[in-house]
Amino acid sequence: MSASPFILPPAPERLDVVRERVRLRPVVETDLEAMAQYRGDPEVCRFLPFEPQTADDIRARVGHVLGGTSLEGDRGGVIVVIERVEDGAIIGDLALFHLDTNSGAAEIGWVVSPAAAGRGLATEAVRALVDTAFSVYGLRRLVARIDPENSRSIALAERLGLRCEASLVENERLTQREGDEVEYTILAREWAARA
Numbered sequence: 001m002s003a004s005p006f007i008l009p010p011a012p013e014r015l016d017v018v019r020e021r022v023r024l025r026p027v028v029e030t031d032l033e034a035m036a037q038y039r040g041d042p043e044v045c046r047f048l049p050f051e052p053q054t055a056d057d058i059r060a061r062v063g064h065v066l067g068g069t070s071l072e073g074d075r076g077g078v079i080v081v082i083e084r085v086e087d088g089a090i091i092g093d094l095a096l097f098h099l100d101t102n103s104g105a106a107e108i109g110w111v112v113s114p115a116a117a118g119r120g121l122a123t124e125a126v127r128a129l130v131d132t133a134f135s136v137y138g139l140r141r142l143v144a145r146i147d148p149e150n151s152r153s154i155a156l157a158e159r160l161g162l163r164c165e166a167s168l169v170e171n172e173r174l175t176q177r178e179g180d181e182v183e184y185t186i187l188a189r190e191w192a193a194r195a
């Protein structure tokens with residue numbers, strides 16, 4: 001790992017990542033109802049650290065970062081929606097958050113609607129966000145914290161080359177469940193080597 005201090009580049013003025021089948025852009029107010037369609041589903045929330053959400057719940061939780069592209073600040077983070085290129089539908093959302101400004105590490109999270117699952121769209125979208133995290137935000141390490149029973153999420157992490165770096169027992173972060181989690185990680189240099 002580089003011994004040089006981590007310096008976060010200026011946040012991009014605009015974030016718009018377009019891939020073959022998905023487009024990522026910061027979430028805005030008018031996306032909240034569409035996000036509530038899948039975030040309001042108990043099955044989708046089974047392994048997430050929150051109860052099923054309405055648009056108001058989502059606004060209360062992430063309203064302060066709507067439209068934002070900055071990772072900085074105590075409650076900072078970037079939340080992007082996944083738009084399906086084919087029809088413009090909002091099929092999920094992704095987040096970069098909990099930036100550690102000393103090490104250049106941050107967490108990554110993903111949620112995709114069951115209606116769009118099973119076709120590689122989540123994989124394509126997360127791949128695009130990992131690219132962005134390293135190339136635009138200059139991050140050095142990404143960590144995904146996953147419930148050990150969330151096999152689809154683990155499969156996605158492994159499909160993208162993240163490696164299981166830690167297994168935490170009764171960790172307090174995932175408070176709705178017993179708190180067990182596995183941490184899947186990838187370094188910028190590991191990602192570059194895969195490209």
Ligand SMILES: CC(C)(COP(=O)(O)OP(=O)(O)OC[C@H]1O[C@@H](n2cnc3c(N)ncnc32)[C@H](O)[C@@H]1OP(=O)(O)O)[C@@H](O)C(=O)NCCC(=O)NCCS
Nearest residue numbers: 044047110111112117118119120121122123145146152153
């Ligand atoms: C985790 C989650 C995003 C995974 O979704 P997913 O549908 O499994 O992921 P993808 O859209 O990438 O689809 C993968 C499937 O498409 C298949 N696939 C088809 N074309 C593909 C392609 N071009 N690239 C990759 N996979 C492809 C894969 O083989 C895989 O098939 P399988 O389900 O039979 O194994 C989703 O289950 C989810 O949002 N869950 C609820 C929220 C959650 O738990 N979030 C994680 C918290 S840590």
